[in-house]
Amino acid sequence: MTREKKLKVTIDSRELEVRPNTTILQAARESDVYIPSLCTLEHLPSYGACRLCIVEVDGLRGYPTSCTTPVEEGMVIRTDTSELRSLRQEILKLLLSEHPASCLFCEEHDECKEFQGTIRKVGVTTGCRYCPNDARCELQEITEKVGLTETSYPVYYRGFPVEKYDPFYDRDYNLCILCGRCVRVCNSVRLNGTLSFKQRGKLTTIGPAFDRTHLEAGCEFCGACVSVCPTGVLSTKVSKWYGKPDSQVATTCVYCPVGCRLELQLKNNEVIDALPDYDSPVDQGLLCVKGRFAIPEYILSPERLGTPSRLTPVGYEVISWDQAIDEAAGRLRGTKPEESLVVVSPQLSNEDLFVAQQFTRQVLGSDSMISSVMVDLGNDLVPFLELAAGGSTFDTIEGARGILTVGFDSTYGYSPVGTRIKKAAQEGALLVTLGACDSNLDMLSETAFQMDHSRWAEFLGVLADYQARGGGKGKLKARKEWTDDIERISRAFSDSSTNILVVGPEAIFSRARREVFEKARVLRDKLGWKIIIAHPYTNLLGMLAMGAFPGVKPGECLREGTSVTLSFPLIDLTKRKKVVYFIGEGRFDMLPDCDYLIYQNGLPPATSRQPDLILPASLFTESSGTTTNGEGRVLKIEKATEPFMDAKSDWWILSRIAEKMNKGKLKYKDVAGVQTVIKRQVKGFYDSRRRIGFARINAEETTKWLKGAPNQEWEGSGAGKNPSYRGIPLARVVAGMKVVDEWVNTSLLSEKEAR
Amino acid sequence: MPEPIRTILEKHSREPDELIPILQDVQKEYGYISAESVKGISKYLRISENTIYGVSSFYAQFRFTEPGRHSVKVCLGTACHVRGGATLLEMLERGLGVHCGETTEDKRFGLERVACLGCCALSPVVQIDKEIFSRMTVNRLTEQLKEYE
């Protein structure tokens, strides 16, 4: 790349060199010249509405806005003349006459500051505290910088009722200054189109079509609008009254395999909010509702397990960690390997998973270790793992010319993938969606095919056939009703240089998945398609790497260029077990009959079978480690707060029990210790420069290895539709997720009825 | 999708540029833009319903409720204003018992204001359905309205 030639400009009599293709505002900011601005924001297209960033430029008439005017060689710019200062003040006065401003100009402002703590949450009529954004408001900041100390115009209080009926965030448009950041982020960054300006002039408002709620309007609740709002219009329900956070910690979201970067917001050693990081390469800041809004309520749930406890005939008895470890060790010691079962969660960290498999194998001497992914996929697990391990990175979507999605919808999950697909489609890539019901991607697709799951594989087959035969020679073996369409689509995909197939949960949890997986493999291996499997098992690749599957040793699957056959030992869930140990998992549908149940998790299970021993585990915001995302990147999980009460990390609990049972084994004192061992056993795992690569998994393996799997709810089954963390549905503890779940279920129902 | 809207859509290409012409055709056909129409247009043009609503509510031409049987448009151009257009509008609002932009309860009249009909030399003018009445007075207008059912 040739180096960009810098431009010489003069800003406020300083001669500066600035990057070309920037606006005056960007150039000024990069040269540490302050120009006030409200509507501009990095990553958003410039808009030029607030008029505060006006400057004077020699040769340009009037007062151009610096956020919209590109720098040119030799420009002479003034940013701080007295004329500009007074014009800015006048404009800000006007702006503030649409925005209640007692937080700025009240005479009692200083006197009442001390008492404000007690009068929060009061209504508009009683005065001051109508705005949750105090002290983190850009308008307050700008007012100070512009030097405005009073306003002469009457305030038009627009008298809108505060909109509280949608989940996750409230909206008080009385505070809106129509800077349009939310509209731009919703339309230009998220490509979702929920928010729009409505009406015009002084009647302009912001919101969805007609008087719909955000839920009805197809909002993803990604919260991007909330993050960019410079005032207090949009505020997160959970954290709105906390005030300014004390600090933030960057970590990785473990709710799904995308692995989005989160900026956890902390106040008083509590996680109160999670914000996106637009510079994150994995997700580009395109968080979904779960990462954005479903974390604090889960972590701070009143149901959190805080102390070890033991079931007695009269209920649970709180015990110390020493007693709990003794109890667990005692029970496990007397159990034969085939009489025990360990259940691990795919949402554990790599380190926890590694210790869990070590524990099962070395301490219990067993290999009977299952997880939700095994139970959900049943005997289709191997082909599934094969595809998941051979998936492509998310950024391949950016260069794709053809994209086909099967049973994929990114409204409430996989947003970084969904939004990239939308962007590609908007920029001209061919997008075709295939599903049983509406998908949020239909909006931008060339054709949206709707048909029963049972026909998806056939569809893919016709497509693959067409392409394999190199186009129109011979008769197309397709159903009559789609011949025209599929021929057109097939031709378009054949002409395209890079195609991507995205297989979504609807397909993964459909009866016909095995055939879909097979066709996907054909497209990939024979025709060079890229595949992305959008499944819900967060650390699935970590499980493979760490050997957290029965019969799979740590590192065994990571030898790139080789092939590996996964042969699972028979696991019989119909047989009664002596001890079952649930590690970070709360789904009891896979619990076989047992004499003794150890339950190690953050929240209690929802079940009638009470665990005999409860071990409170810390959650991902409370302990460090790593997770492997769907692309094979090993991402850091950073401890943000101390664990809840007496909760402990999973690896810690396992190590202590192991120590007790079998002196000398698994004496881990910290995560670093676990990582040292992993480094030794799984070569190159922590090499942050590259993704981990997998050996080719032999997908022809068809041994039936699972007996007594719980009944699957086909078509839109649990795992895809109702997201959970460590086996606990988010909807159970996060109020907004419950609303979203109900909405999804009712709209699915009405759609089914309509058909 | 109801047949007529499909017929309207098929007359246009699927470029976003066609949004306003489509909305105009829909309004010509139905007299207003219904939620159902917006949905149909959204699928056809691949623009979100919210964006379509945002665009259509910007322009004075589009309405979202069923219109009256007759549209009464009072011109409030400058010439008409100087010659009493506003008085006519006020009288109509009072006489019909509706505000500008609304439809009478019996759906007989929908009352609107227009910025200028371009017949300034004949001001004040009122347009009832397609006919333009020039040099209107309060009393002539009252008489005129009686002719519409």
Added chain:
Amino acid sequence: MNKLKKKINLAKKKWEEFVDNREPIIYVGAASCGRAAGALDLLSDINRFIEESKVKAKVVEVGCIGPCYLEPLIDVKMPGEPRVSYNNVTAKTLQNILKAHFQEGIPFARAAIGHFGSDSYHGIPRFYDLPMLKPQVRIVLRNCGLINPEDIDQYLAVDGYQGLMKALQMSPDDVIGVVRQAGLRGRGGAGFPTFKKWTVCRNAPGEQKYLICNADEGDPGAFMNRSLIESDPHAVLEGMLIAAYAIGASKGIIYIRAEYPLAIERLKTAIAQMREYGLLGTKILGSNFSFDIKIKEGAGAFVCGEETALIGSIEGKRGMPKSRPPFPAISGLHGCPTIINNVESLGTLPNILRNGAEWYTKYGKEGNRGTKTFSLVGKIRRPGLIEVQLGTPLREIIFDIGGGVQKTFKAIQTGGPSGGCLSEEFLDLPVDYESLASVGSIMGSGGLIVMDEDTCIVDVAKYFLDFTQKESCGKCVPCRVGTRHMVELLDKITHGEGTPDDLLSLRTLGDTIKKGALCGLGQTAPNPVLTTLRYFRNEYLEHIKDQRCRATVCKDLIEYRVIKEKCTGCQSCVRVCPTGAITGPRSEPHNLDVTKCIKCRSCYEICRFDAIAGDAIVIRTAEKKS
């Protein structure tokens, strides 16, 4: 090109036959305004007459010749006789006119306004000698009302498309050169030299370029563009071809108000005819120039007259202006170089190309070459569409052409809602871009609204501000919020509740909006207030200090009274009063209860309407509030 020449010859022959008619021709002025005045009823009467009296005659619908105060206009041209024009024709006079011509063989001189012959004719004056027309120079409007706008042959016969043919024989750069030499400035309002804009666009990189004809004539009180398109659509279309050729555009769009259905119809007809004649499409007239035109109807937003908003609207977005640079000439519609020219600028081009730049520079004055059309309306005797040389003094326009005002002249608003309101002292101001700007007004697209003593200046200022406020797109703060404050303050003043400080606030607000607003609409919005504050300060102060509205317009400052001496007690007003404020037995002077009166004006009008007592009800300034 030869094909067209053949067509032209044919058209000329047809035209000559048409002009040396063997059959009588009846012209009906049927532009929108004529129609509003009842032209269509007359048209059917004429057809009935022809049928019933079994005479042979051609009936031709023509556009608008300009003097709207004469509408409806009917012209009759008998074979070998000059064309005679009749004004304000009613159904009754129509019968007389037709009888006179067809049965008696003479014109109905009593009702005639003028004739188009060269000599005197039955004592009827020559049409162009009428005081309204004599001072005018008709270049853009040369064909209006004279040819059938729906017949391309008539346009060809009067040298239509000659300008285009000349242009196609030149290089695009030379065409730009001619326009430069002619000194044409944009007639949309700002008066930016047309050639400059074109040169930028011509030199801008990009395969695809667009030419947009801005026919979104949104200024209330202005109808020049509508009239021109309705009366001579081909002139505008020819101009588009010339402009497109010069800048290298292959696609043209006419953005026209949906409120102008007749103009749209006529454009569609004209475009179809152009296709037929090979004037649109690929390789026009055998040259390498290809061009096509699409019509886009506006959807009712004044701000879409602003270039960037107009482009947004065409792209199917909300019509919200964008900051410039980049200018549309470099990055406009779909990011391609785009030129937006006003209807009148385009309509002028064929004339400049046909007659040469030098000819054009004979009109107007240095820096302000050529003519400008205006719609002259308001409290004026002869309202209508006029065309004068740039630099013509206001006085000549108002008093010579417009015939002055009925009562006392008070003010003239130039440039529509974005313009300024000028008082009597500026009557000798020449109408050109710079002179108008120097007194705080603008040329605008050409609306001239005359006001007399019955017009309240504060009310007019409020009207304009209210208009721009309602039409503000709402994007930028100064315009959205600032105009709102201004309207509120003006409203306060018209209610007699203003304070002298409000005038200062109005000034400050006006200044902030002017400097701070994003687009031209916002930047010019305060002009009506700023100019009236300057030139009619006293009237503001009267409202504030004396609670007096001398024009008896501001409702809160006036009251209705019955003059007992004049009232005959006819009870007409009692019947129309919606609040029962007027009472009184028949044949006795009525009482008007001021406390019940809502000032709806019904009684005032009925009193004059029935004309029994004439003016027993008066409106007058209210007693000063205590």
